[in-house]
Amino acid sequence: MLRRFNRTWTQRVGVLEETHLGTGLPLAAARVLWEVGGRDGADGDGTTVRDLRARLGLDSGHLTRLLRRLEDDDLVRVTPDQRDRRRRLVGVTAAGRERCDRLERRSQDLAERLVEPLTERQRDRLAEALATADLLVRAATLELRTVDPDEPDARAAVARYVAELDDRFAAGFAPGPLDTGGLRPAERGAFVLAVSDGDPVACGGLRDLGEGWAEVKRMWVDPSWRGAGLGARMLRHLEAEAARGGFAGVRLDTHGSLTEAIAMYERAGYRRTERYNDNPDAEVFFEKQLGWDGSAR
Amino acid sequence: MLRRFNRTWTQRVGVLEETHLGTGLPLAAARVLWEVGGRDGADGDGTTVRDLRARLGLDSGHLTRLLRRLEDDDLVRVTPDQRDRRRRLVGVTAAGRERCDRLERRSQDLAERLVEPLTERQRDRLAEALATADLLVRAATLELRTVDPDEPDARAAVARYVAELDDRFAAGFAPGPLDTGGLRPAERGAFVLAVSDGDPVACGGLRDLGEGWAEVKRMWVDPSWRGAGLGARMLRHLEAEAARGGFAGVRLDTHGSLTEAIAMYERAGYRRTERYNDNPDAEVFFEKQLGWDGSAR
DNA sequence: AACAGTCTCTGACTATAGTCAGAGATGTGG
DNA sequence: CCACATCTCTGACTATAGTCAGAGACTGTT
Known part of the structure; x- marks a missing residue:
């Protein structure tokens, strides 16, 4: 069942992963932006480069270049960390936050469009089944x-x-x-x-x-x-x-x-x-x- | 719920997609092999190049090269279609079938290892939830x-x-x-x-x-x-x-x-x-x- | 037989992802 | 202060995925 479901899911819902299309950013850059924007509270400098590297599992050179690209597009700001000046802090700019929100909305839209053909009751059943599966999968992998x-x-x-x-x-x-x-x-x-x-x-x-x-x-x-x-x-x-x-x-x-x-x-x-x-x-x-x-x- | 679940699923079960690791083949080639091997009954020439292109949504040049690589590795055989000699038939070789089986086993293994920490009852609940979700997702997307x-x-x-x-x-x-x-x-x-x-x-x-x-x-x-x-x-x-x-x-x-x-x-x-x-x-x-x-x- | 269309393949590209070695600036423990 | 470690960045690579234009072999239609 797990494998059958996996096929269905990646085929039909995999689209949710393609939210980065339409942002004009390649996948890896979009993931970085998302990670920075997601952690960043108001507008402070959210994370360090080091942290991003650990969380996304990226090579340091690769990440540097991705960040520069985001910086050139004015989506992200990179500043030295005063507490340890080897490090650099990364935060989203206003434009970056806006882009994150757009990504978020787009993803939400796609999710809603997906269940749109279902009746209210079916949507509830789907949500319940997914909640159960979610809990169990997370439990299995902790x-x-x-x-x-x-x-x-x-x-x-x-x-x-x-x-x-x-x-x-x-x-x-x-x-x-x-x-x-x-x-x-x-x-x-x-x-x-x-x-x-x-x-x-x-x-x-x-x-x-x-x-x-x-x-x-x-x-x-x-x-x-x-x-x-x-x-x-x-x-x-x-x-x-x-x-x-x-x-x-x-x-x-x-x-x-x-x-x-x-x-x-x-x-x-x-x-x-x-x-x-x-x-x-x-x-x-x-x-x-x-x-x-x-x-x- | 859909999006939350999607995050959980891709993070933890996405591994199933990485079955191609360990086959020594890049993702695209593994997908082609899988498609050919899956459709192919006994050992006859399973599909046409044209068909593969449509099903996998690949560029014709790209596919040609992927097939040649598989052919060089002796995983796949490409022969002219006698009924329409513009077309070419693609079938797996014995080695290719063996590789497909290995992929299959590996994927099965990963799926089993994933649910291994769960109790019998939890596994049943998971399977049931996934079956429900599967049906509803497929219903939503037909x-x-x-x-x-x-x-x-x-x-x-x-x-x-x-x-x-x-x-x-x-x-x-x-x-x-x-x-x-x-x-x-x-x-x-x-x-x-x-x-x-x-x-x-x-x-x-x-x-x-x-x-x-x-x-x-x-x-x-x-x-x-x-x-x-x-x-x-x-x-x-x-x-x-x-x-x-x-x-x-x-x-x-x-x-x-x-x-x-x-x-x-x-x-x-x-x-x-x-x-x-x-x-x-x-x-x-x-x-x-x-x-x-x-x-x- | 001519012609338009189909199918596969080749060549010449680009973009993306990722690896590796090391340079240079900065921090830390002795 | 020194030696060593840490952090980021640069340069020089490779592999993979994918695009596009067209060539050449073939088919079906008129």
């Missing part, structure tokens, strides 16, 4: 990355996790300074971040409880990513990680109000158990024995 | 073409229509030689073909009944296209056509066993009426008044 719990992305994810718990708990949830102890390989722990397009969208940690138990901590999934099985996947990943680390089982605690999470743990083969710590925010306790490969024994 | 009812594609569509009725009617349906009378503009009629990828997937005709009535004839939708509102769309198209031709209303007859069709006519605003002809296969009769724009009055 990356689970083991990181240090103190790196910025990791801290950002945990901050969102805390903010959400604070929102949901009647009594609020305000732990002291966020403790990242025990979540590093050196302490037989781990912290895993799910990253999509560079943004953290889920996280989860492991900590050594002693006596062969690992504890799952800080499981969080971005709200817009729920319903894609991401939590279960993170959990499986952490279990495999724990099994690889020689743990015989996994435990976790959670608040009674997190019913979806509890349902997920039950589906994943966790069984309720006695309180094993004195966490005041925890009400429900789970555990699961691990097979050699992280599967339930 | 072409309604008014043609002569005697042209080959039109005859083929009508033949499938007749075959299907013959299948479904207990008593069979074997009209005499298929009458295309009354379905041409010169007779105030019309015959419309819905074409997707060059294949007829639905049809419908109009005929002058006299006294301001047009009659809808030979409405048929390819079974694999049902559920995409194609019948209703064809009907709306024919009504607009009739209104444009100055008819005040539309009538049609149908067999009582075609319950989906009957439901569709009712949804489209048709009302049952008295028998207005002596068609022995017809049991149910409908009519609808037309507004100036083909809408119900």
